[in-house]
Amino acid sequence: MTIIVTGGAGFIGGNFIHYHLKAHPEDRVVCIDKLTYAGNLSTLAPVKDNRNFRFYKLDICDREGVYKLFEEEKPDAVINFAAESHVDRSIENPEIFLQTNIIGTATMMDACRKYGNIRYHQVSTDEVYGDLPLDRPDLFFTEETPIHTSSPYSSSKAGADLLVLAYHRTYGLPVTISRCSNNYGPYHFPEKLIPLMIANCLNDKPLPVYGEGLNVRDWLYVEDHCKAIDLIVRKGRIGEVYNVGGHNEMKNIDIVKLIIKELGKDETLITYVTDRKGHDLRYAIDPTKIHNELGWLPETKFADGIKKTIRWYLDNKSWWEEIISGEYQNYYDKMYSNR
Numbered sequence: 502m503t504i505i506v507t508g509g510a511g512f513i514g515g516n517f518i519h520y521h522l523k524a525h526p527e528d529r530v531v532c533i534d535k536l537t538y539a540g541n542l543s544t545l546a547p548v549k550d551n552r553n554f555r556f557y558k559l560d561i562c563d564r565e566g567v568y569k570l571f572e573e574e575k576p577d578a579v580i581n582f583a584a585e586s587h588v589d590r591s592i593e594n595p596e597i598f599l600q601t602n603i604i605g606t607a608t609m610m611d612a613c614r615k616y617g618n619i620r621y622h623q624v625s626t627d628e629v630y631g632d633l634p635l636d637r638p639d640l641f642f643t644e645e646t647p648i649h650t651s652s653p654y655s656s657s658k659a660g661a662d663l664l665v666l667a668y669h670r671t672y673g674l675p676v677t678i679s680r681c682s683n684n685y686g687p688y689h690f691p692e693k694l695i696p697l698m699i700a701n702c703l704n705d706k707p708l709p710v711y712g713e714g715l716n717v718r719d720w721l722y723v724e725d726h727c728k729a730i731d732l733i734v735r736k737g738r739i740g741e742v743y744n745v746g747g748h749n750e751m752k753n754i755d756i757v758k759l760i761i762k763e764l765g766k767d768e769t770l771i772t773y774v775t776d777r778k779g780h781d782l783r784y785a786i787d788p789t790k791i792h793n794e795l796g797w798l799p800e801t802k803f804a805d806g807i808k809k810t811i812r813w814y815l816d817n818k819s820w821w822e823e824i825i826s827g828e829y830q831n832y833y834d835k836m837y838s839n840r
């Protein structure tokens with residue numbers, strides 16, 4: 502099988518490629534990535550010489566380029582990870598989110614239609630369901646929860662999801678969608694909560710907690726997400742949506758304190774800053790469907806996963822130090838100075 506993976510130089514796509522080449526050495530994996538600020542070829546360095554792996558620098562919105570690639574590579578399946586993925590950036594500049602996340606999704610699916618009704622999987626997010634109240638721990642997102650988005654990011658992902666389902670109904674494209682909760686693990690870009698706090702802690706820089714730090718996210722180790730996607734692509738029912746999450750809800754402030762403790766630093770590093778606009782309160786996934794239908798369960802406990810992740814950042818300083826020394830500094834100053 503030849504699989505096109507888009508966005509493979511990013512966090513989850515990169516982890517997926519590492520996982521897939523090990524789990525299915527008989528498959529070819531063709532990665533296409535635009536290499537935006539979030540894409541890092543160093544993430545793919547461990548697989549670059551694998552004879553079953555190929556990389557193309559390509560924008561998923563580049564219709565001509567994408568069609569040419571499909572003609573050359575003749576894929577059997579496409580897994581679309583490529584996206585603009587950071588909520589804070591979407592609040593600053595929504596347009597690129599609409600372009601990549603919606604137009605890019607349509608372009609990839611048009612290619613799947615044109616070259617033989619190719620199997621298509623959309624990597625989506627629990628953020629399409631909006632948020633849950635903090636005082637109702639009995640409520641969870643199921644696949645039937647209405648789409649109700651808060652940020653330009655989640656709205657663009659929801660728009661893409663609706664298009665994917667429409668391409669199934671209208672054209673019969675064999676699609677599936679996974680909606681996962683927050684991931685953490687190696688190769689996570691340091692603009693996101695966990696790697697940002699690890700990097701700042703190690704550099705003895707202030708740890709900017711939005712609002713009071715009481716917002717809740719449902720954290721899943723990235724490899725568990727990769728396994729879920731792999732299962733859905735192979736065994737999932739066509740036209741279906743699968744929620745993916747690990748029943749691991751945590752308040753932001755508790756995560757920050759845990760990282761401080763693991764790194765032997767002091768809680769005086771914590772700085773409470775102005776809250777994110779439209780900040781979602783709580784995400785929590787009900788993963789009953791993927792468990793019952795496909796037997797998926799998360800394998801990595803948070804206590805182990807966070808230790809492994811911190812260890813990875815300690816052992817791979819050059820990966821993230823290179824990122825935070827470049828253009829990232831301008832982004833950081835813009836978002837956090839005088840906040």
Ligand code: NAD
Pocket residue numbers: 507508509510511512513514533534535536537538539540541559560561562581582583584585586587601605624625626627658680681682683684685690
């Ligand atoms: P990321 O920002 O780390 O990586 C995105 C990758 O996509 C980068 O390599 C980037 O260069 C590439 N890319 C961006 N625009 C592109 C374009 N136009 N053409 C080709 N490549 C392009 O993101 P991530 O955290 O790895 O997320 C991957 C997917 O998973 C996204 O679709 C995201 O919505 C979804 N998701 C993420 C999480 C999470 O916690 N990070 C949770 C659920 C779902």
Ligand code: TYD
Pocket residue numbers: 587588589683692693694695697709710711712714716717718753777
């Ligand atoms: P993030 O990693 O951006 O993921 P998402 O917004 O998609 O869930 O943020 C996770 C949580 O951490 C979210 O509630 C916002 C909060 N946060 C901070 O408090 N400080 C920060 O510097 C960042 C980046 C996030």
